[in-house]
Amino acid sequence: MTKEKENKPTLEAAEAAVRTLLDWIGEDPDRKGLVRTPARVIKSFGDWYSGYDEDPAAILGSSFPDAGAYKDMVALVDINFESHCEHHMAPFIGMAHVAYVPDGRVVGVSKIVKVVNAFAKRLQVQEKLTQQIADCINDELKPKGVAVVLQASHECMTTRGVYKNNIRMVTSAMLGCFQDNEKVRTEFLSMIDAKTA
Template identity: 55%
Template sequence: MRNLVRALLAELGEDPMRDGLTHTPERVERSLKFLTSGYESDVKTVLNGALFDVDYSEMVIVKDIDFYSLCEHHLLPFFGKCHVAYVPRGKVIGLSKIPRLVEVFSRRLQVQERLTNQIADTIRVALKPLGVAVVLEATHLCMSMRGVQKQNSTAVTSAMLGVLRDDARTRMEFLELIRNRGSSTSWSTATDQGVSCVTEEI
């Protein structure tokens, strides 16, 4: 990989051997391996031993999970907040595993829509809950730094499964709970910002 980075620097018109760039190939290699370390993580290993039988049927929410990922189209970062909820059907997952799950999928080359679905589908398969909801709010540097250059735009995606898709009251409870957190995103006008809502059968 280091030789490829040196070749890229040369293609950009730089001298890869000048003082400021001498160690750049090694740094880029370490950085990319860290930012894509999710490929080396096994979801089953992450969840192993973290599923528990519990007599609890109310909604479980973990919100404001920070995530960072790389856009697969431009290799530029996108980052923001992830909110996850599920309604148990006799099983719950250790709360610390949900942010870990988000990290496993975000530390890859991604698009926001796929990342949203992967988190929701993994929880659905592992827990077989009554419903799952995942909402991602993200800033994409490929939009801020290039292309349309809209620095203040936010992309919002959601995956609603089971009762969190079919039951309006349950869905609104989730949205109200993540809305009341001082977010810069106005959920009352979210549709004006181009929300992508992904719904699937559970």
């Protein structure tokens, strides 16, 4: 899935674009404090958008048959994540809660965290991010069900636009038994409630 983009601009071109933006907001890109800023911004982009170099499906490729046939829910709550909205390139920051009920295959829990990061470190909308995490786990582990809940604060709402500080956007994707079985779904949601009450 991951492939180097054709006709990708050079590093110099990317830094020049930041310099143009500095100029555009009324700054002097040549003043002392700003000389290295374009380079720093592009280096930061390397962290914020590192997900384009990751293949989330491959991360889960190391799943293994579960000899003990563990049948109950595996849940990870409070996975902190940082992403950027594709509308404003503003950060949205929050918690991901992910659960699945295995059907013979399990994966190291750190891989789930890596999948969250691989999708989050791209330009995103929260709804899409939620669904992508759920679909990827569903496709690769083929579990009985997957649940993903994301709670995040969007800086495009808190620092601009409507200027609302305390809004947290909550999105969820429920697949398989989390959709069909109310008991399983409630068990997962009560774990999240217990953490956020």
